Amino acid sequence: MSDAPHPESKGHLGYYIEHGISPVTYRTDDIGAHFDRRDSLYRSLGLPPIAFKGADVLEVAPGSGQNSLYVAACAPASLTLVEPNPTGRRDIAAAYAKLRVAHTEPILIAETLQRFAPERRFDIVICENWLGGMPNELNLLAKLAGFVAPGGALVITTVPLAGFFPNIMRKLLALRLVPADMSFERKTSVLIEAFGPHLATIKDMTRSHRDWVHDCLINPHYLNVSLPLELVLRTIGTELESMATFPRFATDWRWFKALSGPNRRFNETLLDAAGRNTLSFIDYRRTFPERPSAENAPLEAAFAAIHQLALDWQPAVEGGDQLRRDQLTNRIGRQIGEITRLLATADHELAAAIHELGAIWALPAPAIADVNGMKLFSGVFGRESVYVSFTRPRSQGGKVQSGDSNG
Known part of the structure; x- marks a missing residue:
């Protein structure tokens, strides 16, 4: 496995490689507390531990890999980590070497998302605090959404202005x-x-x-890194439906029996709630x-x-x-x-x-x-990283989308 940077190594990745850093390492000396934090996040997004058990999970840009430790401990059928940063991959190897609980060993792929071309879809796809709102990154977001199997889930972070x-x-x-x-x-x-x-x-x-x-x-x-919810929904909203957010800012008082066909409108309901809560994102x-x-x-x-x-x-x-x-x-x-x-x-x-x-x-x-x-x-620090989970309705089939190979 070569540590030579890919031609696409620019932007955040190029900066990390230039300085030999992966500046996303957390304190995990108390692994129980770390797992509690991840469990609290995922359950709020509609993904309790049982959702990961036996699932095929993909995480793109896992950085230090520390967040993936929780997923691995939930016993997924497979856990694929796509990380092109050599420093990040070394951190991932070190994190798993110290993990002393039963877990699924990850498949670590030294590749950019631009070049990653799986032959199958995944039950759960995760990408935290990486993609922004630049046109090339929105293309990558669309590609990422294409990896989600019918009935599966996508977890990403948005960054409201x-x-x-x-x-x-x-x-x-x-x-x-x-x-x-x-x-x-x-x-x-x-x-x-x-x-x-x-x-x-x-x-x-x-x-x-x-x-x-x-x-x-x-x-x-x-x-x-700015990625407003409106841009996300414009990019993937015709394919995926929103499930939940963290922090939670949306309520939906509609009767579930009315939520069929064009009346589902989960994405529109979430976007309207975001617009009503601008003040609460600032601090x-x-x-x-x-x-x-x-x-x-x-x-x-x-x-x-x-x-x-x-x-x-x-x-x-x-x-x-x-x-x-x-x-x-x-x-x-x-x-x-x-x-x-x-x-x-x-x-x-x-x-x-x-x-x-x-x-x-x-x-x-x-x-x-x-x-x-x-x-x-x-x-004053804003609610800068807003997690959103999406699902692909089971009625949708089709092949994995290739996205924009040039990023």
Whole structure:
């Protein structure tokens, strides 16, 4: 098995390979607690342990493989892990070497999803925190959906823009704190110092601050991970029906006897619920009463606008275009002000936190002390990873879809 990178090794994968990292390792010294967390997640998505027993399971981009340990311990008939990152594969081997409970040995495939071409479908397909909303990645999402057998399940993560907003801004602040020519290790230490107090507010965090900084702040492709639910449903919604989410934000009071044919509308019902709950995605510590989607629309538009500005601002910074950078910096500041204004009508505490962010952003040259000294915004982390499970109705048959082999 060669560790040579594939021609498709770009984006997140190319960054990981360049630096020899797989920044998704968790603390699993208490394997029981780790299994409890995974069980809590999957049961909320409609997949209790019995769903995995005897099933053919595929996980794409498992990273360190630690999450797959729980699935392996549920005794699936087969467990296929597709991971092209050499560091990730070494972490997977090490994780299974230490596993002391009965489990199914995984089949580890050193391949990209672009090149992966199974001859069969799978009962359960999992892909967490990897695919974003770029056109090539949406093609890969469609390909992934094609691997799900009739009656089977797909588990993915979406990234709503409201939940992404706090870390969009941390990414942009990070780019202002560390010049492009600073060494990788020096960037790491500076950003851990700057954002360590922010991360310290997350009580149940299982990833190291170092890995989080590598994956979210230094990763040049981080801003591309945004994946709104609407894009997901537009890509796979004609094939698969939504089952559940975590966190749970949708209720469905319809009578089950009415849910046949065109009245099923599970995807549309979920999307409408997401639109009513925009506020609750912004800060993971709090939930807010639902509001009509139309009332949340200006806030959703503001988050979309700041994401696009961030995508434009990053290359201006990295390319040394000072005029363009200054123009976009001012526009981002104004957009933070607009978000503050919109939030003020809903919650003064959250609005005050974003106002503090705007004050730091307005500084000519924010320093480490400015960022790690933030009092209100430091604890604001969005519900950035929203898990969604889908199923392929049994009435659908057909062959495995090849997807876009060029990614």
